[in-house]
Amino acid sequence: MEDWRRHTSHAAARAEDLEPDRYRLWLRGDWNTSAAELAYKVDQAFAQARIPYFPIEYHGWHTGLQVVIPARFAEAATAVHQRFEEERPRPAPSVGRGWTSSIEPQRLSKQHSNHPWIFRRYSENLPDGRRYEALLFRDEHHKHFGKREWVVPAATNVPDAPTLRKLAWRIVTDSEFRNELLSDDPELKDFWR
Numbered sequence: 001m002e003d004w005r006r007h008t009s010h011a012a013a014r015a016e017d018l019e020p021d022r023y024r025l026w027l028r029g030d031w032n033t034s035a036a037e038l039a040y041k042v043d044q045a046f047a048q049a050r051i052p053y054f055p056i057e058y059h060g061w062h063t064g065l066q067v068v069i070p071a072r073f074a075e076a077a078t079a080v081h082q083r084f085e086e087e088r089p090r091p092a093p094s095v096g097r098g099w100t101s102s103i104e105p106q107r108l109s110k111q112h113s114n115h116p117w118i119f120r121r122y123s124e125n126l127p128d129g130r131r132y133e134a135l136l137f138r139d140e141h142h143k144h145f146g147k148r149e150w151v152v153p154a155a156t157n158v159p160d161a162p163t164l165r166k167l168a169w170r171i172v173t174d175s176e177f178r179n180e181l182l183s184d185d186p187e188l189k190d191f192w193r
Helices: 003-007 035-048 071-087 161-173 175-181 186-191
Strands: 022-028 054-059 064-070 099-103 117-125 131-139 145-152
Touching: 003 035, 003 054, 022 035, 022 071, 022 175, 035 054, 035 064, 035 071, 064 071, 099 161, 117 161, 131 161, 131 186, 145 175, 145 186, 161 175
Parallel strands: none
Antiparallel strands: 022 064, 054 064, 099 117, 117 131, 131 145
């Protein structure tokens, strides 16, 4: 058993124990949050909301836990997800404080080569010495905006260009993953003006 799973005492024993119509989502924590700590926080949040769930996987690169829940609890789970997003410390992207650069997805198949997505990397040094990094994206019509963010301790390497190119590739090719990163944050629209 993976160590973080020991902290999910309220979870179903297997995904199959949940209703067949299921909903998946990622719950992300701080860069400094351990897998065990995040699993415990997720477990407590779902227990308090009385939402049955099963943790599918922990991914350190996303600093998150992917869970599956019965679809009829999707609205309540979205509220839990929103709380986790609001609790993550991060500054708003601002062209005046940080720096940006263009990112192109890694090599795409013909099926995806004509995609509408535009990517920018945003970096900023925070006053406490940590570094804020974000992969920001939008469609060419300025209707859909998204982001993947990290707050990285000073001594930690930030996501490098090949990693961001791979992430951009996944955003283009995996609509479910992309939808998890879409945001209605009005500051994102300001960033792209």
